[in-house]
Amino acid sequence: MCGCRQGRGAEAMRVIVTRPTNEARQWVNAFSEGGFDAVALPLIGVLPPPDPAAVVAAWERLHTFDAVMFVSGNAVDHFFALKPSPALEFADDGAIKPRAFVTGPGSLSALKRAQVDVSLIDMPDRDAGQFDSEALWAVVSHRVHAGYRVLVVRGAGSTAPSDPGGNGDGRDWFADQVRAAGGIVEFVVSYQRRPPRLLASELAMVRDAAVDGSVWLFSSSEAIGNLVAVSPDQSWSRAKAVVTHPRIAQAARSAGFSVVCESRPTLAALMASIESIA
Secondary structure: OOOOOOOOOOOOOEEEEOOOHHHHHHHHHHHHHOOOEEEEOOOOEEEOOOOHHHHHHHHHOHHHOOEEEEOOHHHHHHHHHOOOOOOOOOOOOOOOOOEEEEOOHHHHHHHHHOOOOHHHEEOOOOOOOOOOHHHHHHHHHHHOOOOOEEEEEEEEOOOOOOOOOOOOOOOOHHHHHHHHOOOEEEEEEEEEEEOOOOOHHHHHHHHHHOOOOOEEEEOOHHHHHHHHHHOOOOOOOOOEEEEOOHHHHHHHHHHOOOEEEEOOOOHHHHHHHHHHOO
């Protein structure tokens, strides 16, 4: 999928992991164990929601939904952080049994940490070509019918103002499919994303990594936008990127990255893609 030449291997390759802090730490550890020189440079900050009461209210109405779609692991973590006590659970042996929809393994792991019954979770097959809304819809579309109620749990972005109605922002493709099938969609914001606040040393690393052969790892178009914003005069014509989705690849190319390699967002696939552009 990269169309790049096979390189010299992982041993001398520096990888810049741009995911939010908690996720970046996990990926840095995994890449380091794989023999890469992995460095965390979170390009998206994550904060609690602007309206915690709205999240609590969503919990209190959880029994009215047929499914809850979580857009990310952060959406899961921050939603469950505000779970009232006592509260109804995602459990197959209780009175409430909404399905939990997620697009990929990261969100699945977050649901497992929250002790959600795995029998109530729907996600794309681990061998799916992409982990995205389209792949999720292919799995769950048969469940959705007229009157089917879905709560979408997502974030408020760093590059656009939050919806004053509390809907947050993000791609609405999945919600549009639910509505087209006769379903009903509501949104709740469980976390906020903000631009990074980089130290002088981190800005120096940005300048170096733009030209020294480092590989930038992006799993979000917003991270690329934030990178360009914090280094507006930087040329990316000598920079390399591995990305986890075609939409992110387009954002990287638009930013000026000279080498952009698309990869499935699994550790093995990412390592192979990084090696391919070494």
